[in-house]
Amino acid sequence: MTAFRLLWTAADQLTRRNLLLAAVLAGTAELCAAGLLGVSGWFLTSCAVVTAQANTTWSWMYPSGTVRALALGRTGLRYSERLVSHGALLGATVSLRSRLVRAATTVPARELRDHRDGALMARLTSDVGAVGGTAGQVFPPLAGIGLTAAAVVTLLMVTSPPSGAAELLLLALSTATAVTAERRTRGHQRTAAQAWAAARTSLLSARSALPELRCLDAVDLVRDQVADAVGRARCAEAAAASVMRRSRLLLRLLAVAGQTALLVLALSGPVFRQPAADAIAEVLLVAAAYELMETLPQVLCDHGLAADAAQRLTDLANRALPDELPTTSAPGALLAGTAGALVARQVPVGIDDVRTEWSAVIEPGSVVMVTGPNGSGKSTLLATLAGRISPAAPRSVLLDGVPVESLPAHAIADLLTLVEAEDWIADATVAENLRQAAPGADDDTLRAALAATALERLPLDAPTGPLGGALSQGQRRRLVIARAVLRAPAVLLLDEPTAGLDDRTAVRMLTGVRRALPDSALVIALPDRHEDLIPFAATHVLRLQATPRAATVE
Template identity: 75%
Template sequence: MNAFKLLWTAAGRRERRDLLWAVALAGTAELCAAGLLGVSGWFLTSCAVVTAQANTTWSWMYPSGAVRALALSRTGLRYAERLVSHGALLGATVSLRARMVHAVTTVPARELRKGRDGTLMARLTSDVEAVGGIPARVVPPLAGIGLTAGAVVTLLLVASPLAGTAELVLLAVSVAAAVAADRRTRDHQRVAAAARATARTGLLSARAAFSELRCLDAVDVARDQVAQSVARSRRAEAAVAAAVRRARLRLRLLAVAGQTAVLLLALSGPVFTQPAADAIGEVLLVAAAYELMETLPHVLRDHGLAADAALRLGYLANRAFPQGQRTALPATTAEPARTLVAHRVPVGVGDDRTTWTGWIGPRDVIVVTGPNGSGKTTLLETLAGRIAPAAPGTVLLAGAPVESLPAGVIADTLTLVEAEDWIADATVAENLWQAAPRADDDMLRAALAAAALEQLPLHTPTGPLGSALSQGQRRRLAIARALLRQPAVLLLDEPTTGLDGPTAVRMLTGVRRALPDSALVIALPDRHHELVPFTATHIMRLG
């Protein structure tokens, strides 16, 4: 989807209207600016001619009034255009971002996890802003350039067809040159953007591993690696700057040709006679048109950035604005289903791959054990509909394949606590409220106690990604949060990591007591399954 289309689709009625107004205002303002120069020159020449001919019938009041009117309207129109176009910019950015964030909620969990640090963030900030900037940075300037150049050429064609044709050709060549130069810069832009992303990823990874690197005496090496990516992006950016400079020089040289040509054609010889005042006015109009043309490379560059951003946003845009018929969502049942049916679900990896068939219903306890990499996490994510199963349609919730259901419908029935689940950078209480917005402090404390975390005060700050808590505390906070959902099916991925044996037992006991009628699916490393303080209805060994 190209940038304009994406913007137009996302924009609300008000932004669309503002955008059209901005086009009209920008075009008129630039026409006034060019007109001011042209009419002033024509006015002065006419004054001189009138004096030379001693013509007393000519009134200077109207032309001089026109000059003042053009001057004032240019200022007023420009101000109005800026306000309107920036209003459209802000509104369009908000609408576009809201659509994209909404689309993000429908992206499979695995895709989100892949780019959760740098790329997704860049999509939703700089890319959205680049596309959202079109109403102020691209469309109005283009309208101004186009309208002015068109008006000037039309006027010239009427007054002096030869001069008009020459200018038409030269202005067209200027546009073509600017567009060609822009094509070349976009390749460099892409290289620069890729290198910047690499640098960012490298930097964040190096910081995550800082203690290791410090002991390895390798901080300098890691920093140099990031610096190399930075240098690569810098070189590409310098190439862009050079290309823009060259484009501007080329446009200025074309302006030399254009202005000289109109001067010669409008004034010289017996063939192209026209009043001197008209000729001078035309020359100045053309000068104004070329001055405006000089801004074209920058406008095209902004457009190029927006177009690239729109390309990168493509996969989200396709989710936000699906082409063709929308698939009807299955009607949500009044009562959430309480049973998950697995029919020949693929489990395990490689040679150990088998299938599993069974019911996960009220009060069931299913323990999944196996060594690292044996597919415990994959099984839990498949059951929770977070990833498309290797064989589609094998996990059924209320008779529908779980992977086809909207995430909200799944959330009514089951809750998955991932191995490294996300903790918001807020307080313990705010994290718990995500699951139960209306819960009071007593309910929150009860949930914490059930997860063996009663000693943690509700106002404790959690830090970015829960870094102010220990690993075991993070794990138990995520479990307490899940308990507040009162899910019919609770899936826990390695809930005992970072916990000592007694605490792990206390936590698992608390979970069972808090959800006596729910089904539990617990993935544990091999030896930990002995810790489960209640009878498992089914133990699944992988690997």
């Protein structure tokens, strides 16, 4: 999908009209600017000639009036174009971002999982900004360049066909030069973008693992990696700037060649000889066209960046909006008798040579215990049930009777919550982290959730630190579980919830979660050594193995 098509599709009627109006105003303003330059040159030259000839019958009123009108028209049109194009830019950006944010709510959870590094947010900010920027940085300048070049060549073709043909050839060479420069510049810019992304990733990773890097004496190594990435990015940016400088120099040389050729053809020989005033006017018109051509590489570069951004946004832009999605009249119609349940049908479990298939109907209020040693596939199974990993076979995991792979993220979030082994905690207070799940919850509700996870002594205003670093491992685990309890999901998936807890605290926490969510289905993954900590009977038990033995189901 091109940037223009994406922008046009997302824009409303007013924005579309402003886009077209801005292009017309920009083109007309540049025509006025070129005409002003040409008429001014002709006028001054004519004044000099008639003064030298002492011609008292020549009138200067009409040419001077034309110069004044063109000057006022150019100023007014450029000002109007700025107002309209900025309005179109804002309208287009708002419309596009609104549509994409609405489309993002239909993205399945497994796809959102791939964007946890901020890639989706980057698309909704920088990429939308690049596409929306075409409304003011690409379309109006291209309209001005195209209309001015076409008008100048047409005028020369009428007055002097050889001159028009020569300028048409040189303008074509200028266009080819600008296109070539833009392609080479985009290549360098992509290299720079990749290098900056690598540097940013290294910095973020090093920031979160700084204590470990200090213990390993690897800070200098990471610093060198970041410096190398930054160096590659700057080299690529310098190469792009060099390409742009050389292209502008070549365009200026072509402009000099075009003006010289026109002047020579206009003033030499009996066939091409023209009045000096007409020749100067034509030269200045051509100069105006070449002045615009010098901006073409940058305009094309902006268009290229917008095209790349539009390509990255295509998948999201093509998604149906929530109000366009088909509705299911009976949520449990796909599997009779399982409404409100999480259904696993022949889901592969285990790893490598010990893979087997598991089927279960996880009814509301039931408990499923998944046990096994580290690396046996417990986390993978829970991620598959949560829709974060695409099921091996379509319709093998059903949530409320609907295939989990077809559900948008908001639908899954309304029914199911997965608490991972290493879940995210904001650098804020305990209360602020809890209110991510229940923004309107009062303090008593938050304290009840903390009490359910054996955290009643943790103050609501206690800071959590970056990634929860101010809390112990056990406190971090219980805090994210308390946050999940506040959502009161129909299905709660807990990945090793007892990690970092002593046996007594683990039992208290599991008992509190069961009491707080009596009607929710619980799927709890535990290591073998903790399987006897569950204080209530399990409806299903799945034991995974990391050695060549089949998984067992109870």
